[in-house]
Amino acid sequence: MDEVEQTGGPTSRRAVLRAGAGLAAGAAAGVAAPAPAAPATARAAGAEAGAGGPERSVVLTGRLDSGAPDFVYLPVEVPPGVREIAVAYSYDRPPVPPGTPGNACDIGIFDERGTALGGRGFRGWSGGFRQEFAISRSAATPGYLPGPVRPGTWHVVLGPYQVAPQGLNYRVEVTLRLGEPGPAFVPAYPPERARGRGRAWYRGDCHLHTVHSDGRRVPEEVAAGARAAGLDFIVSTDHNTPSSHGVWGPLAGPDLLIVLGEEVTTRNGHWLALGLPPGRFVDWRYRSRDDAFPRTAAQVRLHGGLVVPAHPFCPYVACQWKFGYRDSDAVEVWNGPWTYDDESAVDGWDARLVEAVRDGRHWLPAVGNSDAHSAPQVIGSPHTVVLAEDLTVADVLAGIRAGHSWLAESAAVQLEFTATGGGLQAGIGEVLTVPGQAPVDVRLTVAGVPGGTVRLITDEGQLHQESLPADGAGTVVWRTTASLASYVRAEVRHPRADGTPGRGNSMGPDLPWGPMAALTNPVFLHST
The missing domain is CATH 3.20.20.140 (Metal-dependent hydrolases)
Incomplete structure (x- = not known):
């Protein structure tokens, strides 16, 4: 998902998720035919001398209204002799009322092999994270695949992740740099x-x-x-x-x-x-x-x-x-x-x-x-x-x-978790098969969670809770049977923010447990 400036703390990563949703980190839907949803206007520029030789450019402009397809495919004709293809794009961001999605548009590219779903034409995607990229035989902007720039119809792909009520006006400039291809990327x-x-x-x-x-x-x-x-x-x-x-x-x-x-x-x-x-x-x-x-x-x-x-x-x-x-x-x-x-x-x-x-x-x-x-x-x-x-x-x-x-x-967190019964032992993700009424000892050994709370949870919910000492190391043993529990899993929680074990957490006083320190997959108990 697209990155934003971070301020630290537990909410920082969620800010990234929110920004990714708003800035279009990878839209999706069925692949349409390789044509734009609304007509694009192309304006070609003449050949010019660039740092690596002559180049040609074309500017594609268009407008997308609310309800535009998830993907808009802009065809670009690539002639023989192109050394590098470079793309830069922009779109308008008109103001919108609070709570109304604003414009956000992803970008990527497919080569002459086509845009079919799961096909071979994919050459890169940067979502909404980059405004420009370039591809050549020798190198490519991160997110894009270096390789031959073969002649044919390529497609710049726009992903209008969100479109404001006023619509989205886009501008895509494609530059074709001519010359001999460089060495192949290895x-x-x-x-x-x-x-x-x-x-x-x-x-x-x-x-x-x-x-x-x-x-x-x-x-x-x-x-x-x-x-x-x-x-x-x-x-x-x-x-x-x-x-x-x-x-x-x-x-x-x-x-x-x-x-x-x-x-x-x-x-x-x-x-x-x-x-x-x-x-x-x-x-x-x-x-x-x-x-x-x-x-x-x-x-x-x-x-x-x-x-x-x-x-x-x-x-x-x-x-x-x-x-x-x-x-x-x-x-x-x-x-x-x-x-x-x-x-x-x-x-x-x-x-x-x-x-x-x-x-x-x-x-x-x-x-x-x-x-x-x-x-x-x-x-x-x-x-x-x-x-x-x-x-x-x-x-x-x-x-x-x-x-x-x-x-x-x-x-820093260490953990061992087993279930033992009938002379047999099973670990995490394994099955212990015993007579239904035979005693089964569930053992959890933990280190690295000072003052933590151990919860043992079965298909009936939590059936045992125990606090760890101040140094965070301890062993908890609980007895059950396969007739009472079809599985047992363990959670180790930190104390709540005010230091009271098992009475809320830093996300708010209404939650009964502190933040997770460790979580196991279950041990399954089958009765004969």
Whole structure:
């Protein structure tokens, strides 16, 4: 989502979400025929001598009224011999009454291979974050893909995310710089393996942004921030583009696995495509009422990736998740500093756990990520701790898919969670099968949450609560049976802002719990 100036504190990231909604961080809907919704006026300029040789320019102007299509395709004829294509755009922002959407318009480009949904013509997207970009064989503005500038009909794509009652007047200037193409860009993709510890718990942030979409950190800063946060892996998830994939290689290392992905930003919610093949583009131009999401999700899975709805209860335009969860592999229930919509996400996730147990369906694991765009947003707060066979892309994704994971606000939080009964033991995401009335001991060991509150929650709700000592370390043991609980999960909460454990939180006095410090996926109890 598009970035804004930050003032710090828990609400800063939500300001980014709000700005992204208002400034058009990736509109969506079915792809229309490659023609503008309203006639565009083209004005060509003669060839001029530029720094790299002669150039030609064309100016496209037009007007969009309220109710314009989600995407407007402006054709541009590219002749042979073009070395670089450069685009700059602007649009008017007339004043509007409070509460009325003002103008906001995204931009991207498709090459001569066309604009078909999921097709090969995609060459870049910057949402509303940039006013200009350029593409050549050797290089491209972040968010865009370097490569040949072949002759044919290209399309500049406008995404009128919001249109004011007065309408939106746009101006797009396309400059074609002639000359010999430079050397081909050579991507440097990260390896799919880092130096791991064998079967172990690995910490990772699966939702991060760079300057290749609407972040202000360059990839070098993100990698450094991940190492400083004590992470073992990260996932690159810039909005609606894989343009950063080819720069991560030198930034990975034996101590940091970098997984490739994308945040797919539609008009009906955002989702994370985790574990994409290098350079793989995932389309976002559809709504829930279309049938494109299930097909797109299936393609991601076909290549071994995961489909994860992001911040599903975010209250801003186009952020709330409206595709359902049937085609998902996990769900992001904790996104950045803990807020009301995270509470809603956890409550909704828990309700789906109950439904999955009742119906005998596969359950949806929870993940937590920082969604960090820029300072002061903290990389790795929160993050997901995954039990994986080793520190490889395939093993980490398998651990997330299986729900062998828990969520932590930082590497300072340590946690172990098991259920033991009938001489058997099960851990997070596993199943313990015992006689229905046999005693089951649920054990949670925590460190790093001073004065925190432990909550043990089953399909009946919270059945046990206990406070941690002042040093934040302790072990809680609670006994149940498989006949009384079909699953048990744990939450570790901070004290409320006034220091009273379990009696409200910094978001307001009406909530009964403090902010989340750690959250586990469930251990399931089956009775014989």
